[in-house]
Ligand code: NAP
C-alpha cells in the first residue's frame with residue numbers, strides 16, 4: 001500500500017513516562033506504516049528539558065507558530081520529588097503553561113463518546129465541549145487575612161497620577177480579603193477562540209457568568225462576548241445555522257444538565273476548572289477526553305487531557321504488564337493530522353484520521369478495551385487488553 005503523503009510538517013512534542021511509551025507504540029503501529037509522517041520533532045521529556053534549560057519547550061511553541069499545528073505528549077510538571085529523581089538544575093514550570101503563554105489560547109476539552117461507556121447523565125446524547133478561559137481571576141489573585149479592626153480598600157493608581165479607591169469592607173474583627181483582575185485583551189481572545197472553534201466544529205456556543213451580582217467584572221465578560229459575536233461572527237454563525245446563547249451561570253448549569261449536549265460551553269477560569277472535572281467524570285474517564293489549545297491566531301496544539309500515568313510507568317519499569325489507555329493519545333494525533341489535512345487541502349490525510357478514530361471506537365464497542373474502561377463499561381464479556389495489545393487490536397480494525 002502506498003503511504004499517505006504529507007505536504008507540511010506537524011510539530012511533534014514528545015513527553016514523559018508511560019505516555020512516552022504509548023507515543024512510540026502509536027507511531028510505530030498506527031501511523032508510520034500508513035502515513036509518510038512529516039514532523040518537526042521536539043523532545044519535551046524532562047531529561048531533554050533539563051539539558052536545554054527548558055529552551056526546547058520555548059522552541060517547540062515557536063515552531064507551532066511557524067507550522068500552525070502541533071501534537072503533544074503528556075509531560076511531567078516538576079515538583080520537589082522530581083528534582084532528585086531527574087537531577088534537575090531547576091524546578092521548571094509546567095510545559096503547558098509555557099506553551100499557553102506563548103500561543104495565548106483557550107483550552108477545549110471534549111469527551112470521546114463510545115457505546116458501552118455511557119455518561120451518567122442519561123439525556124446527554126452528544127459530547128459537551130468545555131472551553132476554559134485560562135487567564136486571571138482567582139488564579140492570579142492577591143489575598144490576605146485580616147486579624148484586627150480596620151478598613152479594606154481596593155485602590156488603583158494610574159500612571160498619570162489619578163487615583164481611584166473604593167472601600168471593600170469595614171472590619172470590626174477578623175476576616176479575609178482578596179483582590180483579582182482580568183484583561184480585556186485576554187477576554188477578547190477567549191471569545192474569538194470560542195466562536196472560531198464553534199465555526200470549525202459546527203456547534204452552538206453557550207456562555208454564562210454572574211453579571212447580575214458582579215455588574216462590572218462579569219458584566220465586562222458578557223459585554224465583550226456580545227461585542228465579538230455581533231461585530232465579527234454573527235453573520236458566519238447565522239450562515240452556518242449556529243447560535244450564541246448567553247445566560248446567568250446558574251441558569252446555564254441547570255440547562256446543561258437537562259440538555260442533549262452537542263455544544264461548546266464557554267466558562268470563566270474558575271467555572272471551567274470546576275465544571276470540566278464534572279463533565280469529564282460524568283462522561284467516564286480522562287483517558288476518553290480530547291484536548292486542544294486553540295490560539296486566536298489560528299494555531300492548534302493537540303494533546304491528551306491526562307498526565308503521564310506515573311504509577312503504570314513504574315510497573316512497566318519493573319517489567320510488569322500494564323493496561324494503559326492510549327485513546328486520548330491516539331486522538332491527539334488524529335486531531336492534529338485532520339487539522340493538518342484541512343489546512344493543506346490534503347483530504348487523504350484527514351480521511352485517514354477519521355478512519356483511525358473509527359477503528360478505535362469500533363475496537364472498544366466490540367468489547368476490546370483497557371482495564372480502566374472495563375471497570376466502567378455497560379458491555380458484557382469484555383476482553384481486557386494490555387497497553388500494546390489494545391493498540392494492535394486497533395491496528396487490526398484499521
Ligand atoms: P495521571 O497521569 O493523569 O494519572 C492519574 C491516574 O489516573 C493514574 O494513576 C490512573 O489510575 C488514571 N489514568 C490516567 N490516565 C490514564 C490512562 N491513559 N489509562 C489508564 N489510566 C489512566 O496523573 P498523575 O499520575 O497524578 O500525574 C503524573 C504526571 O503527569 C505528573 O508528573 C504531572 O505533572 C503530569 N501531568 C501532565 C499533564 C499534561 O502534560 N497535560 C496533565 C496532568 C498531569 P490508576 O493508577 O488507578 O490506574
Ligand code: MG
Pocket residue numbers: 273274277
Ligand atoms: Mg480542576
